[in-house]
Amino acid sequence: MVSSDLQAQAKRHLWMHFTRMGTYADHEVPVIVRGDGCYVYDEAGKRYLDGLSALYCVNIGHGWDELAEVAAAQMAELAFYTNWSYAHPRSIELATRIAELTPGNLNRVFFTSGGSEAVESAWKLAKAYHAARGEPTRHKILSRRLAYHGTSMGALAITGLTALRTPFEPLTPGAVHVPNTNSYRWTEDRDPLWAADAIEEAIVFAGPQTVAAVILEPVQNAGGCFVPQDGYFQRVREICDRHGVLLISDEVICAWGRLGQWFGCERYGYVPDMITTAKGISSAYMPLGAVIAADHVAEPFLHGTTSFVHGFTFGGHPVACAVGLANIDIMEREEMCQRVRANEAAFRARLESLRDLPIVGDVRGAGYFHAIELVKDKETKQTFNAEESEYLLRGFLSGELYERGLICRTDDRGDPIVQLAPPLIAGEEQFDEIESILRGVLSEACERMADTRAHAGAVQA
Ligand SMILES: Cc1ncc(COP(=O)(O)O)c(C=O)c1O
8 A cells, every 4th residue: 555645635635526535534545646548557556547537638648749749839938828818829729720620610729727617608609699689588598317517506407317416406497407328228110319309398298499408419428329310410400300309429539630620510421500519629738619600690799799708718718729720730740530440340349249248238439439328137137236336337336446446437426337438549559458447347347236235135034
């Protein structure tokens, strides 16, 4: 066990996000001190495969000196200027570069510092857009159950996770939740486009003249990488157009090569009215986010005295934009999107090979973004109850995977899953490592859960 000043100080002073800090009364805080490629290192020098790209962020991998140099040069030239009434070269250049990469007419970029700010801004922009066009009653936004869209009050209202929402009720009014695309738990005879049609039902029920936007991730993160059914987004696009509702593609995770394209919407062949993004936009070497709006969404704000009365001091920080530009350079030079497309099948095959384990119920996802759903009974798809899931995920899996050198996500905000999103530079070597560690740990999990059941049975008897 490493006992350092950092440990003591972390336990005494650092408020960790979404963290049961009580756990660290008798455990070490995992302190990551260095990153290199697909790997990070703790304070004892132990190496971990970063199978989650530091929370779906470090798409190009850790340790690119080039980005450090770009950031330093930008600080020396112009450390900071805002995008409130002024502009600066890097925000202009990055907005232009992004517009060149986006599909359709998504040509106008409003920068933020992260994903929640982007989602919050997109909802406000949708309301402001409709108001500017003479439809001020359009204020509601539809999102999917279990979907995570951020934590600020507006973004949290959009987030479809009850446990995250209820402690902060009442939330911003106007968010409506619709079914997600988790077909693993659908009956086989269900119409595959049922979840898309549920969006139309919700719009009609709410009253289309009150609905501003629908916000969806290309692949839904929370719940475990729910992919859309074939034709889902085309149907949703039609529904939005029919009812004058804007379609927002929340690509805080799914852009910047994560699914093998610059933007996740390209993979599924739809063009939204807005894209919200963050994380991989700068590979998180600096905090950065954006709302990318279509020309028709920006249009009402380009005349006379109208403006979008919204902003953040640090939105489009020059250093973050300089890093964002260099990140795109690296992604292009190293052909990261092509790489993900070429390697996706091999990555998927390693995860699929784990299906022989009784605990592996489903494997799903796209690109370098996959989840394994863990089940109690494979045949019936029976899931673990809350107590079992608590033991399985927090009592065993997360600690054991970390111990064996793999950082990934164990999550039971929906049914229990293990989730992987390695840096886009990951290849065969990392896929093998992921498979081998998962196989060992999940096999042991099967045994432990069987023992727990046997024990519970014995106690009952
Ligand atoms: C789809 C989506 N939207 C919004 C957010 C919020 O982003 P941030 O944590 O940068 O505020 C996240 C974060 O993971 C996300 O995955």
